Amino acid sequence: MGKRVLLIGQGGREHALAWKIAQSPVLEKLYAAPGNPGMEELCQCIPIPATDVKSLLDFALQEKIDLTVVGPEAPLMEGIVDLFEEHGLTIFGPTSAAARLEGSKVFTKNLLQKYGIPTAKYDVFDDIELAREHLKTYTDYGKAVVVKADGLAAGKGVVVAADYQEASRALDAIMKDKEFGKAGEQVVIEECLFGQEVSFFAISDGSNFVSLLSAQDHKQVFDDDKGPNTGGMGAYCRPPIYTPDLHQEVVDQVIAPVIKAMAAEGTPYRGVLYAGLMITEAGPKVLEFNARFGDPETQVLMPMIKSDILPLLEAAAKGKLGEQEVELESGTCICVVLAAGGYPGAYQKGKEIKGLDSLDPDTLVFHAGTSKKNHTFYTNGGRVLAVVRRGNDMKNLIDQVYQEVEKISFDDMHYRRDIGRKALGGRI
Numbered sequence: 146m147g148k149r150v151l152l153i154g155q156g157g158r159e160h161a162l163a164w165k166i167a168q169s170p171v172l173e174k175l176y177a178a179p180g181n182p183g184m185e186e187l188c189q190c191i192p193i194p195a196t197d198v199k200s201l202l203d204f205a206l207q208e209k210i211d212l213t214v215v216g217p218e219a220p221l222m223e224g225i226v227d228l229f230e231e232h233g234l235t236i237f238g239p240t241s242a243a244a245r246l247e248g249s250k251v252f253t254k255n256l257l258q259k260y261g262i263p264t265a266k267y268d269v270f271d272d273i274e275l276a277r278e279h280l281k282t283y284t285d286y287g288k289a290v291v292v293k294a295d296g297l298a299a300g301k302g303v304v305v306a307a308d309y310q311e312a313s314r315a316l317d318a319i320m321k322d323k324e325f326g327k328a329g330e331q332v333v334i335e336e337c338l339f340g341q342e343v344s345f346f347a348i349s350d351g352s353n354f355v356s357l358l359s360a361q362d363h364k365q366v367f368d369d370d371k372g373p374n375t376g377g378m379g380a381y382c383r384p385p386i387y388t389p390d391l392h393q394e395v396v397d398q399v400i401a402p403v404i405k406a407m408a409a410e411g412t413p414y415r416g417v418l419y420a421g422l423m424i425t426e427a428g429p430k431v432l433e434f435n436a437r438f439g440d441p442e443t444q445v446l447m448p449m450i451k452s453d454i455l456p457l458l459e460a461a462a463k464g465k466l467g468e469q470e471v472e473l474e475s476g477t478c479i480c481v482v483l484a485a486g487g488y489p490g491a492y493q494k495g496k497e498i499k500g501l502d503s504l505d506p507d508t509l510v511f512h513a514g515t516s517k518k519n520h521t522f523y524t525n526g527g528r529v530l531a532v533v534r535r536g537n538d539m540k541n542l543i544d545q546v547y548q549e550v551e552k553i554s555f556d557d558m559h560y561r562r563d564i565g566r567k568a569l570g571g572r573i
């Protein structure tokens with residue numbers, strides 16, 4: 146019997162996961178909840194929101210789903226994995242206790258410290274005046290300092306502050322004005338690290354893990370890493386800085402110890418472990434963990450995985466990864482995100498998307514914020530599409546992906562023109 150799979154989420158990351166899962170020879174039927182119109186040719190989209198975990202459970206029981214794969218963090222934090230497992234269902238993702246690795250920076254920093262896993266020096270405060278006093282120990286010496294809300298804050302809870310005033314304003318926003326609600330009841334104040342950022346992805350079953358790949362995201366909205374942060378404007382994989390030696394260090398000093406630590410704490414980590422790392426002169430240090438696949442990193446990871454992904458996800462969910470290995474493609478992969486005018490601020494929806502039918506057959510397009518009416522796609526979100534190419538030579542690949550991007554248009558479309566330039570040793 147083939148596998149009946151439910152994929153939860155609706156972004157570009159989930160379209161890329163659906164594209165990969167749909168290629169599995171053991172798949173019988175793929176559903177996405179709620180999915181997006183770009184995914185409709187790969188799976189059946191079910192109009193249940195990703196956070197309606199009770200309705201998702203009813204659907205999974207009724208449709209006899211063999212494996213549920215969770216894309217975004219919100220249902221993980223709401224305990225979807227705990228709920229599904231209580232009902233005997235197999236689900237890929239961490240329990241809510243294990244998802245604290247993403248959901249609470251205080252939890253994670255304390256865990257890293259306890260187990261000697263490299264990260265920035267830090268202190269935790271729940272009193273704003275004590276926190277403010279502590280800032281001076283950095284800024285009196287002219288050092289930059291980083292202020293982080295403890296909980297999830299839609300990517301806006303971290304401020305890398307150049308001076309005392311900026312850091313103090315961040316404290317006010319988090320602790321006094323309570324911009325992020327309960328997520329700001331505690332803050333982490335930590336030293337600023339310098340280096341290149343790399344994301345690394347592994348899949349764990351609670352005790353074993355398999356390494357996938359490293360990738361580099363482009364978080365700021367404008368070229369040369371300028372402007373406000375976004376969900377991610379593009380990515381590429383196999384950053385040259387991530388050498389085999391560095392990989393070994395990351396595995397030995399970060400990935401293996403954190404999986405062991407989570408098991409030792411009684412909250413084994415099953416799912417994707419997404420490590421946000423700063424590669425400093427003193428070696429790799431953990432900036433954060435995410436308890437899910439990255440977006441847009443998944444759009445470049447999925448095309449690089451040669452093996453069937455379904456047995457891998459299922460084995461991890463069942464705690465039986467054993468000696469499973471994953472076969473990867475050689476070369477590299479790049480993704481450019483096309484965004485709506487105004488994003489990451491306010492933007493309009495409903496602009497007709499043109500040019501999708503003129504693309505080269507080797508180009509992949511993953512939809513994020515789109516809608517569809519009478520065979521035409523329209524914009525329906527901030528990040529609209531991800532244009533993806535895989536190949537061997539990064540320089541050619543950059544040229545190819547941008548040639549394809551230029552064939553697509555919608556009113557006020559914008560995108561970064563420097564995705565992948567870091568891989569060529571360019572200035573960033």
Ligand code: AMP
Nearest residue numbers: 265291303305335336337338421432433
């Ligand atoms: P986080 O959510 O903790 O990864 O922080 C978001 C972003 O803030 C990271 O991707 C980094 O660009 C930056 N950041 C976080 N912590 C530090 C740090 N200690 N030093 C320098 N930059 C940091």
Ligand code: GLY
Nearest residue numbers: 362377439440441
């Ligand atoms: N690309 C950043 C994230 O998924 O959090």
